[in-house]
Amino acid sequence: MKDLQKVWENLDVLHLNREAPRAYYIPYANTESARQGKRGKSPFYQTLNGQWKFRYHRSVQEVKEAFYEEAYDYSGWDDLLVPSCWQSNGYDQMQYCNVNYPIPCDPPFVPDENPAGLYIREFNVSGDWKDQAAHVVFEGVNSCFYLWVNGAFVGYSQGSRIPAEFDLSSYVRSGKNRMAVMVLKWCDGTYLEDQDAWRYSGIFRDVYLLARSQERIRDVFYQADLSADYKQASLRCDVESHGIVEVQVQLLDAAGHEVSSSTARVKGKETLRLDIASPVLWSAENPYLYSLLVSGAGEVLHFHVGLRKVEVVDGVFRINGQDIKLKGVNRHDSHPELGQTIPLKHMIQDLKLMKQHNINTIRTSHYPNDPRFLDLCDQYGFYVIDEADLEAHGVLHAGDYHMLTKNPEWEAAFLDRAVRMVERDKNHPSVVIWSMGNESGYGVNHIAMARWTRERDTTRPVHYEGAALKYNGHPDTSCLDMNSRMYATVQELIAYGSDESQTKPLLQCEYSHAMGNSCGDLKDYWDVIYAYPKLMGGCVWEWCDHGIKAESPDGQTFYGYGGDFGDVQNDGNFCIDGLVSPDRIPHTNLLELKKVMAPVLLEAEDAAEGKVRVSNRYDFIDLSDVVMSWKVELDGETVEQGELPSLQTPPHGTEIVTIPYSVPHTAGRWFLNLFVTQRTDKPWAAAGHELTSEQFELPMPASVPAPAADLRVLPDITVEQRDDEVIVEGFDFLHVFDLHAGTFTKITKHGVPLLQGRPQFSIWRAPADNDRKIKVLWSKEGYDRAITKVYRAEVTEVSEKRVQIEVDFALTCNIKLPLLKGKAVWEVDGAGAITLKTSVQVREDLPYLPRFGLQLVMPAGNEQVEYFGYGPHESYIDKRQSVRKSKYELTVDQMHHSYVVPQENGSRYGTEWASVSNALGMGLLFTSLGSEFSFQALHYTPEDMTQAKHTYSLRRRKETIVHLDYKMNGIGSSSCGTDLLEQYQLSDKDMAFELRMTPILTEDE
The missing domain is CATH 2.60.40.10 (Immunoglobulins)
Structure with a gap:
């Protein structure tokens, strides 16, 4: 098009004819409709959402015709729903990138092959608007666009996630009108929109007309x-x-x-x-x-007013005079089918889930959200860190992290993004902090943004993490009201919190990377955050997995990630890093977060006397609207329960309550379980919603007699050795031990086979996303290829009631020295019970192990699981705040937690006994003989989950794979965060454990 102004690579042109930014509002005709806030009820509002005609071009150079002219015939074009993203509708290339630009780094220039989307929409303008000024508002267009109405050029805008408003008064007429829009995929603004996300294009947020009074x-x-x-x-x-x-x-x-x-x-x-x-x-x-x-002038504008004061006093972040801890998450716009086009109901679903899990803060990573999202945050109650649509992470790999922010030619582009955000969102009480973008270096342009923001709005502090000293940016950070870190270690937080020279509060704008099976470090972080006033909290990265709904070659639905859609340059599954799945099913990570950030803390003051200390971690409300109930369990069975009178604990206060339970009077494991629930309905959850829970083991009085000894008379056994096979037969069982393999090959009771394959010692787990750093070392040492070497296996003791077999063994792999060496002592008694005593020594120079324990495979049909340990969901040594010890009954399928990328899951920490059986109760009972063990029963082997890259390629076995682990390595959050804390690493060099496997045939055993 000859008359097209090529401004998408011109830093001097950020817009043409765009209206000055303003606060978000819709004009209404009267007070009642203004307060209701239903946009469609306003006579001054007209949506342009709906079906548009669309044509996609691989390059703007292909656009030759003047498609915007009134006489142009577009009848052969495709239909495309607005708002939407091209890529979600089959146009262009789905692509996920994290740090790197998806184009050559040559700012401000973009590829000549710049995809273009052409939109045409005819619309009617009411005669009632004849004397009014017609405006059009585009809430979000990625990345830049040109606008024509009735064949006349109206304007140009860039800045994808901030509204663009144009005065159409000179262009529209009563009756039928035609609007044409050309959207380009790339512009110089692309260099400032390099967020860790799918790269979407198009008119992806609402478009509407407003009729305004001429004087208004x-x-x-x-x-x-x-x-x-x-x-x-x-x-x-x-x-x-x-x-x-x-x-x-x-x-x-x-x-x-x-x-x-x-x-x-x-x-x-x-x-x-x-x-x-x-x-x-x-x-x-x-x-x-x-x-x-x-x-x-005949219009009524409505704004929510929340009266609150945000300030930093003596290095402490405060709201309304109270020290505040921001219990937050980072949230991208993400929908598994619609991309970055987010329906209102979907926003509400997110916010309700957040409130239900004790989250009070949202960082809009890394751009302003739909303005209606902030309306909802005002109403539901969230502290919002509103972040400018600014990230230039890709320049990092170009050699200079600060190349754009220190370049004065880019100042207007930087400043534009702060100005338009602040002007749009300045009247939202939920916005308590302005953020000047993310991961874009730090220089004079950021300083200009922050200074302008502080001058425009004196009521909110200003944040920008990129100014951290470690990035070696501009030394002047006086324009920022807080220091900020990503993925600081616990020790670094302690050092900051105790450093009296630090005069600003510290925000962890990102921490605890929630990728896959993750968030094993939350309690460690929050113990420190609560301990130091200058630590103002932080935001977990991130809220949801950005998986894209797709279909596998065999017709299965799954969630795709980078590389699944033909995108050659991609960052794989690094977008699958959320607390909830793409369809908003909470991961256990979110349950863990809910517990550690709970507004009520319950601690044992004197468990023997039933005294519990209740600490109110709310900042402004007492506990009169919560219900505290209790339950006492004996060996996992409820024996007593009740409810306490109403609590009146003031904000930040404590109260000692007494639980009127009866003193334990029989031998067993006694636990006191406490539950804190809502007394009344809230907009985000009904009465009875659980805020938190806690568990205390009750001490046994000295007067309670010890459990009676097992006085059963064991039947006799017969032991026969045939070559390498040791056949042990009893009254109702037959077991076979292979001396060559050093393990059992057959376990039966009343002829029912309870074993398939051979039990073997195992150190491998399917790497979790957080193992991505250490798994290289694991694989280098051969952990994933370990096999058993038997040095010696012989029957060492035989009697009428028992037989004992000793095995000296090692776990080895090609090339390497043995990984570990050990001794296993197997004993079979007259009841058919198999006792295992194991001691091993791990090679000194090895990195810590994924796990160590026994793996066995049980035949198809063994679907019933019962165990006494932590549950009901998965738990690990560093991820067990949200579980409690009790007796649980599940199926093997229920033991599994599905992650978008298959990985280690479903283990149960602190198990004391477990049984796996068929529907009639025929199976094996596993009992610890000393320390507790980590228990897992799945339909997948670690190798199955290691090899599978998607859920559809994870084939469910009919057999049940059981793991009985001495220990399982911690989970952590080191996929992007800090290394797994030492206390959670399985670095033991000498290990010993004992357990018993007992065949069971009836539900009574």
Whole structure:
């Protein structure tokens, strides 16, 4: 097109004819509809969402025709729903990248083969709009676009996740109109939009028309002033007009009663003030909202008002005078089918899940979200770190992390992204921190952004992690109100929290990388965060797995990641790093997070006396709206339960309560379980929703007699050795031990086979995503190829009631020295029980092991699992805050937790006994004889899960694979975070454990 202005590579042009940024609002005709906030009910609003005509070109160079002209025939074009992403509809290339740019790094230039999407939509304009100014708002277009109406060029804009508004008054007419849009995939702004995400294109957020009065309210900015004792408040409302407007501002309380009002004749800008006596303050715990109605020129604008004060005092982050811990997550826009086009209901689903799991903070990583999302955060109660649409991570691999932010030619582009974010979102009480983007170096351009933001809005602090000293950026960080780190170690946090020279609070904007089976370090982090006032909390990376719904070659549905869609440059499954699955099913990571960030802490003051210390970790509300119930279990069975009177524990306060349980009177394992639930319904969960729970083991009084000794008389056995086979036969069992293999080949009871294959010692687990660093060493040493070498196996003792077999063995692999050497002593008694005593020595120079224990395979049909240990879901040495010890009954399938990328899962820490059987109760009972063990029963071997890259390639075996581990290595979060803490590493060089396997035939055994 000859008349096309090629500005997408011009740093001097960020837009053409775009309106100045303003606060987000929709004008309404009256107060009632304005307060309801239903956009479609406004006569001044008209959606342009819906079916558009669309044509995709691999390059803008292919666009030769003047498609925007009124006479152009587009009838042969495709239909495409707006809002949507091209790639979600089969156009262009699905591509996931993390750090690297998906184009050559040659700023500000982009490839000549720049894909273009052409959109055409016809729409009607009501005659009622004849005397009004028509505007069009594009809430989000990736990455830049040109706009024509009725054949005339209107304007150009870039900045993908920030609204672009144009005045169409000179272009539209009553009746039928035609709008044409050309969207380009790349522009110079692409260098500032290198976020860790799928690279989507198109008109992906809402598009709508607004009819505005010729003289109208253009912008509103309110700021609250609170007295020192928070008992008085005033609201300063800055109103900007287009022309001269008689303006009324009115503040209503939540019930709709007027609190204060004021009027003024506004010409340009005026400030109106409203006084508020006995203000109700807004917080994430009590998101009380007033309504600010701004009326003028026949329009009513509505804004949520949350009265709150955000400040940093003596290095401590505070809201409304209270020290606050931000219990947060990072959240990308992500939908498994729609890409970055997020329906309102999907936003609500996310927020409800977050509230249900004790999350109070959201970092909008790494761009402003849909403005309606912030409306919801205002209402549901979240602290939002609103982040500018700015990430230039790709320059890191170009050799200079600061090359764009230190270049004055890019200042306008940087600043534009802060200005448009702040102006749009400035009236949202949920926004408590402005963030100047992510991973883009740090230089004069970031300083310009932060300084402008602080001047424009004095009520919120400013954040930017990229200014950390480790990045060697600009030394002046005075424009930032906090220090920020990603994936700092626990020791680094302790050092910062105890350093008196640090005058700013520290935010972990990213920590505990929730990739796959993860978050094994949460308690370690939060113990430290709670201990030091200057540590203001942090945001787990991240909220959801960014899997894309796809279909395998054999017709199975699965979630794809980088490389699954023909994208050659990709970062694999690094987008599968969330607390919930793509379809919002919580991973156990989220359950762990819920527990460690719970608003109520329960600690044993004196368990023997039933005294429990209740600590209220809410900042603003007492515990009168929670119910605390209790239950006492004996060996996993409930023997007593009750409910306590209402608690009145004040915010940040403690209270000692007494649980009126009966003193244990019989031998066994006694546990006191406490549950804290909601008393009343909330918008995000019904009454009875569990906030947290806790468990204490009750001490046995000295007067309780010890358990009676086992006085059973064991039947006799016969032992026969045939070559390398030792055949042990009893009254109702037959076991066969292979001396050559050093293990059993047959275990039966009443002729029922209970073993398939040979039990063997195992050190390999399917690497979790967090093993991605250490697994290289594991594989180098041959952990995944270990086989058993038997040095000696012989029957050492035989009697009428027992036989004992000793085996000296090693686990070895090709090339390497033996990984470990050990002795196994197997004993079979007259009841058919098999006792194993093992001691091993691990080679000194080896890295820590994934696991060590016994693996055995049970025949098909053994689907029933019962165990006494931690549950009901998976648990590990460093990931067990959200589980409690009891007796659990599940199926083998229920023991499995499905991750998008198959990996280690389903282990149960601290198991004391477990049984695996068929539906009639025929199977094996496994009992610890000393220390507890880690238990796992799945339909997959570690090798199956190691080899599978997707769930559809993970083939469910009919057999049940059982692991009885001396120890399982911790989980951690080191896929992007810190290394697994030493105390959770299986680095033992000398190990010994004992267990017993007993064949069972009935449900009574």
